[in-house]
Amino acid sequence: MLNSLSPSFHLPTLLPQNPTFLHFPLSLPQTHKFPHPLFTKKHPHLVLAKSPNSDRTPPKAEEQKWTHEGSITESLPNGMFRVRLDNQDLILGYISGKIRKNFIRILPGDRVKVEVSRYDSTRGRIIYRGRNPKD
Secondary structure: OHHHHOOOOOHHHHOOOOHHHHOOOOOOOOOOOOOOOOOOOOOOOOOOOOOOOOOOOOOOHHHHEEEEEEEEEEEEOOOEEEEEEOOOOEEEEEEOHHHHHOOOOOOOOOEEEEEEEOOOOOEEEEEEEOOOOOO
16 A cells, blocks of 8 residues: 555556557547648648748838938928938928827938938938927
8 A cells, every 4th residue: 555655666567558548639629610721630630830931021122221310391292291301302291100000200301311212313202300409
């Protein structure tokens, strides 16, 4: 009796003698709806795996943009502005979504940061309104 209660018990003796008891069923119940065509009754063992590169972030658009500073010279309709960059280029700037969402007012004379595409250097997205010293 003391031998059966001793802490030096053997693990396989505690397992059931029927080996099929330990295995899980390989098929799902018939009522289960499969969300993907690969999961069919013919192939219940298939599992979609992540590709090795799925955890990598795709190349950002930041890598394909130049950031410049400039000042607003003219206000145009639909959230567009003429922006004079510090290198004296004149571009058409449009408001980014965050500035539009937060109702940030941009007026002529304001200092702004603009993302300019390398493919079209005549247009840019206004991403930041700088603080004026008189504000």
